[in-house]
Amino acid sequence: MPTINKSYNINNEEKSFKKFTNKTTNEHSTGSSNNDILNEVIKHQVALKSFARIIENxxxxxxxxxxxxxxxxxxxxxxxxxxxxxxxxxxxxxxxxxxxxxxxxxxxxxxxxxxxxxxxxxxxxxxxxxxxxxxxxxxxxxxxxxxxxxxxxxxxxxxxxxxxxxxxxxxxxxxxxxxxxxxxxxxxxxxxxxxxxxxxxxALLKYSPNESYHYKIDNTIISDKPIPDVYDADKKSIFPYLLVNVGSGVSVLHVKDENTFERVSGSGIGGATFFGLVRALTNINSFDEALQASREGDSSNVNMLVGDIYGGEYQSFNLPAEMVASFFGKFAKNGTMDKASDADICNALLVMITNNVGQVAYLNAMRYNLTKIYFSGNFLRSNVIAMKALAKAIHFWSHGEIQAHFLKHEGYxxxxxxxxxxxxxx
Amino acid sequence: MPTINKSYNINNEEKSFKKFTNKTTNEHSTGSSNNDILNEVIKHQVALKSFARIIENxxxxxxxxxxxxxxxxxxxxxxxxxxxxxxxxxxxxxxxxxxxxxxxxxxxxxxxxxxxxxxxxxxxxxxxxxxxxxxxxxxxxxxxxxxxxxxxxxxxxxxxxxxxxxxxxxxxxxxxxxxxxxxxxxxxxxxxxxxxxxxxxxALLKYSPNESYHYKIDNTIISDKPIPDVYDADKKSIFPYLLVNVGSGVSVLHVKDENTFERVSGSGIGGATFFGLVRALTNINSFDEALQASREGDSSNVNMLVGDIYGGEYQSFNLPAEMVASFFGKFAKNGTMDKASDADICNALLVMITNNVGQVAYLNAMRYNLTKIYFSGNFLRSNVIAMKALAKAIHFWSHGEIQAHFLKHEGYxxxxxxxxxxxxxx
Missing domain, CATH: 3.30.420.510 (Nucleotidyltransferase; domain 5)
Structure with a gap:
C-alpha cells in the first residue's frame, strides 16, 4: 500500500478530506453522501481517540x-x-x-x-x-x-x-x-x-487500556461505533488468541502465551494485492482514494451473485440471492466490463480480499479452538469498511462464538x- | 469460464493445439517449448483415457x-x-x-x-x-x-x-x-x-474404475503423469471425504456417507474469478488461451515475493525467497506494470486462485479430520497446472498426511x- 492515507488523520481530517473528495467525487459520484462517509470516519477516529491511552507502568x-x-x-x-x-x-x-x-x-x-x-x-x-x-x-x-x-x-x-x-x-x-x-x-x-x-x-494489551476494540453485532446489524474491549487489569484473559496480521500479505499466528507462538498459516492475498489490483484495473492511484471509492461502489456490476445463477436465492442451502458466487465472475462474460465503474471494482476487490482474510482467520480459529481473533496490520488503517466486513463475517460463520477484535495501533x-x-x- | 477449451480435446488435440498456439505464441513467447506443453497435455489425457471406464453393473x-x-x-x-x-x-x-x-x-x-x-x-x-x-x-x-x-x-x-x-x-x-x-x-x-x-x-467412485487419480509427490518432485487411485471393489473406503467443487465459485462439502453430507464452506474466489480477471487485465479472451499463457508466464514480475521484502529467505520461519508474500503486490508500486506480460498476469492469477482453493480445502480437511480431498468442477478441466499446484500445496501443508484426488469427469x-x-x- 504505497500511498499513505493522509486524509483521515484525525488532526486535519475535514480539511484534507474535502481536498480529497473534490478530486474524486466527479469520477465516482453515487447516491451516498460524502458527509455521511466523512462523519463515519471521524466518528471512528474520535471514538478511538477517546479510549484511554496511557501506559502507567x-x-x-x-x-x-x-x-x-x-x-x-x-x-x-x-x-x-x-x-x-x-x-x-x-x-x-x-x-x-x-x-x-x-x-x-x-x-x-x-x-x-x-x-x-x-x-x-x-x-x-x-x-x-x-x-x-x-x-x-x-x-x-x-x-x-x-x-x-x-x-x-x-x-x-x-x-x-x-x-x-x-x-x-x-x-x-x-x-x-x-x-x-x-x-x-x-x-x-x-x-x-x-x-x-x-x-x-x-505490551499494549497488558498495559494500555483500551488498545483493542470490537463491533457489536445483533443479527446482521453492526454497531456504528467501535466499542472498547473490557480491560483486564489482571491480564489473565489475554491468551490464547489468534493474530491475523494483514500487511502486504497475511500472516496468521497462534499465540499460546507470552512466550509461545506459532505461525500456523498465511495468505498471499493481502493489502498489496488490493492496491496492486486497484492500480491495474482502475485509474485510481492512491490507497485512500481506493478505500473511498470502495464505499461508493456497487460490486453487483462486477461479481456473479447467487441470484445471477439461480434467478433468486438457493433455498435448500440457505444461500441468499445477493451472496457472491464468484468475485469478478460477471467480467467472465462478454459486454460486462463497461457497466462497472472504478468504484464498483474497488468495492469488489475490498470485499473479496476482506472476506478471504476473514475465512482464513475463521478456519484457523476453529482449528485451534480459539474464540478470540485480533486483526492487525496497515491494511486496516482507517479501513472501517474492511473491519466491519471482517467483524460481520466472523460473527456469521461462527454463529457469534468467535469475536473479531481490532487494534488502535494497527500496523505499528x-x-x-x-x-x-x-x-x-x- | 465462458469459452470452452476445445483445443485440448484428445480427439483432435494436435491439430487444434497448433491452430491455437499459432495465434498466441507471438504474444507470449518465452523459453518454454510449445511441444513440451503439448506433450504434457496429451500425456495427461492419454493417461486418463487408458483408465478403465466401463460401468459393468x-x-x-x-x-x-x-x-x-x-x-x-x-x-x-x-x-x-x-x-x-x-x-x-x-x-x-x-x-x-x-x-x-x-x-x-x-x-x-x-x-x-x-x-x-x-x-x-x-x-x-x-x-x-x-x-x-x-x-x-x-x-x-x-x-x-x-x-x-x-x-x-x-x-x-x-x-x-x-x-x-x-x-x-x-x-x-x-x-x-x-x-x-x-x-x-x-x-x-x-x-x-x-x-x-x-x-x-x-456412483462413479463405486462403479467406474478408475474415476479418480492423484499425483505422486516425493519431497517437492511431482509425478509427471496422473496415477489412478486403487479401485476398491468392496467400496468400503470411499467415505468420508471432502469434496471441493471449483466451478465459477467454490463449494466445499463434507461427505460423511452415501446419504449424509454438509456444505461446510465455500469461496467466491473460483474459476470465473480467474477468467474474469484475465479478461479485465489482459488482451486474452478465451479460457484455454489463458491456461496456455499461464504456463509460459513468470509471476515474479507481478507478485511481491519474500525475497523482494527480505532480499532473501526469511530464515527463522523457513519462508523461502521465492515464496509469494503478496499476489499482485509488485503492481502496488510505481513503474512495475509495464514489466509484466499477459502471460505473467495469467500465471499470477492461476497460482493465486489455485493456492487459495487449496488452502480453504486443507483447512476444512483439518477441521473435519479428513485425509482425502476430491477436487471436481470445470475449473480443473484440462488444467494440469492447477491440479499439480493443488496436489503440491495439499502435500506441503499437511506434511503428506492428506492427499488431493482428481476426477476424470471433472465438472459433469x-x-x-x-x-x-x-x-x-x-
Missing amino acids: YEDLIELDTKQYNLDSLFAMDIGGSLCKIIFYDCNIENFDNNEIKELFNSLKNNIFSTEDYGFSGIRDRYKSIKTKNGCIHFILFETQRVKNAVELIFQNDIIKNIKQISCTGGGSYKFEEYFREHYDIEIKKYDEFKSLLTGLN FGALGTFFLNNLSK | YEDLIELDTKQYNLDSLFAMDIGGSLCKIIFYDCNIENFDNNEIKELFNSLKNNIFSTEDYGFSGIRDRYKSIKTKNGCIHFILFETQRVKNAVELIFQNDIIKNIKQISCTGGGSYKFEEYFREHYDIEIKKYDEFKSLLTGLN FGALGTFFLNNLSK
Whole structure:
C-alpha cells in the first residue's frame, strides 16, 4: 500500500478530506453522501481517540537508560513490503547529561514536531501517540519505496552522524542493511518480525487500556461505533488468541502465551494485492482514494451473485440471492466490463480480499479452538469498511462464538516491539 | 469460464493445439517449448483415457425403462453460472417399441454424433464417454450464455416437440425454467445441485474404475503423469471425504456417507474469478488461451515475493525467497506494470486462485479430520497446472498426511447425478 492515507488523520481530517473528495467525487459520484462517509470516519477516529491511552507502568516495562550518550535507543523501525513504520520516543531530556546530545535531541524534536507530513509519503499518526510517565511514544509512517528519503527527513544530517545503530525489524532490516552501513555508517540491529510484533501487541494489551476494540453485532446489524474491549487489569484473559496480521500479505499466528507462538498459516492475498489490483484495473492511484471509492461502489456490476445463477436465492442451502458466487465472475462474460465503474471494482476487490482474510482467520480459529481473533496490520488503517466486513463475517460463520477484535495501533506493533526489545535487552 | 477449451480435446488435440498456439505464441513467447506443453497435455489425457471406464453393473444402478414412449429420460442437464453440462444416454434402441420414437432417436443420434463441436461454444467430450452394458453415456458442454442455442443445436426441432420434460440441476434449472416452458413447452424437472453432484460422483467412485487419480509427490518432485487411485471393489473406503467443487465459485462439502453430507464452506474466489480477471487485465479472451499463457508466464514480475521484502529467505520461519508474500503486490508500486506480460498476469492469477482453493480445502480437511480431498468442477478441466499446484500445496501443508484426488469427469457429476436420480426415481 504505497500511498499513505493522509486524509483521515484525525488532526486535519475535514480539511484534507474535502481536498480529497473534490478530486474524486466527479469520477465516482453515487447516491451516498460524502458527509455521511466523512462523519463515519471521524466518528471512528474520535471514538478511538477517546479510549484511554496511557501506559502507567511503562517505565517498569522497559528500563530505558536515558543517561546514555547516544540517541540510538530512542528509535525503532519496521520496514515491511509496502510501509516503513518508525517509533520515536520523546523522553525527558533533563536526564541527559551530555549537552551536545541535549542540543541534538532538541533539534531532532523541533524537526519531527514542526509538522505531521514528511515529504511525499511520510506522516506522523498524532492521535496514536502513547503517553508514558516520563515521555511520549510517537508513530511515524513512510512508504518503503521512500525509506531512504525518510531517513534524511526525520534524522537530518547532524543527527545521523550521532546514530551508530538503529534497531529494526521486517524484511527491510535485511534488505537495507547494506545501504544504511554504506551511506550513514549506521548498523542495523535486527529483531525477528513476529517476535517484535507480539512483544508490541502483548505490551499494549497488558498495559494500555483500551488498545483493542470490537463491533457489536445483533443479527446482521453492526454497531456504528467501535466499542472498547473490557480491560483486564489482571491480564489473565489475554491468551490464547489468534493474530491475523494483514500487511502486504497475511500472516496468521497462534499465540499460546507470552512466550509461545506459532505461525500456523498465511495468505498471499493481502493489502498489496488490493492496491496492486486497484492500480491495474482502475485509474485510481492512491490507497485512500481506493478505500473511498470502495464505499461508493456497487460490486453487483462486477461479481456473479447467487441470484445471477439461480434467478433468486438457493433455498435448500440457505444461500441468499445477493451472496457472491464468484468475485469478478460477471467480467467472465462478454459486454460486462463497461457497466462497472472504478468504484464498483474497488468495492469488489475490498470485499473479496476482506472476506478471504476473514475465512482464513475463521478456519484457523476453529482449528485451534480459539474464540478470540485480533486483526492487525496497515491494511486496516482507517479501513472501517474492511473491519466491519471482517467483524460481520466472523460473527456469521461462527454463529457469534468467535469475536473479531481490532487494534488502535494497527500496523505499528512490529516497530513498537522492536523498540521495547531493544531497550529491554540492554 | 465462458469459452470452452476445445483445443485440448484428445480427439483432435494436435491439430487444434497448433491452430491455437499459432495465434498466441507471438504474444507470449518465452523459453518454454510449445511441444513440451503439448506433450504434457496429451500425456495427461492419454493417461486418463487408458483408465478403465466401463460401468459393468450400470444397469443395476439405474433401472432405465427404455420401453417408454418419450425421450425425456435419456437427457439430463446441469446449468451452472458459466457452463451448461448435458448428459445424453445412447441406449439400445431395439428396446423401443414405438417406431416414430425410434426414427427420432436415430435422427437425434445422427445429429449428435456427426460432430464433436456444436456452434460457437459446444463440445462433446468423447474421451469421457462411459460404456454401459447396453449403451453409452455421453458428455456435452456449452457456455451457459449460449444455453438457448445449445437446445436448438442438440435437440433440433422434431425432437424438441417430443420432449415433455428435462431433468435439470444447477441455478439455471430455476433461471431458465420459464424460458423452456414458454419456448418449447418443456417442463424443467429440478434436482438439487449438491445432491446431484454427490449422486454422480459416488456412483462413479463405486462403479467406474478408475474415476479418480492423484499425483505422486516425493519431497517437492511431482509425478509427471496422473496415477489412478486403487479401485476398491468392496467400496468400503470411499467415505468420508471432502469434496471441493471449483466451478465459477467454490463449494466445499463434507461427505460423511452415501446419504449424509454438509456444505461446510465455500469461496467466491473460483474459476470465473480467474477468467474474469484475465479478461479485465489482459488482451486474452478465451479460457484455454489463458491456461496456455499461464504456463509460459513468470509471476515474479507481478507478485511481491519474500525475497523482494527480505532480499532473501526469511530464515527463522523457513519462508523461502521465492515464496509469494503478496499476489499482485509488485503492481502496488510505481513503474512495475509495464514489466509484466499477459502471460505473467495469467500465471499470477492461476497460482493465486489455485493456492487459495487449496488452502480453504486443507483447512476444512483439518477441521473435519479428513485425509482425502476430491477436487471436481470445470475449473480443473484440462488444467494440469492447477491440479499439480493443488496436489503440491495439499502435500506441503499437511506434511503428506492428506492427499488431493482428481476426477476424470471433472465438472459433469451434477448432470450425471441428475440423470441417475431421474431414472432411479421412476
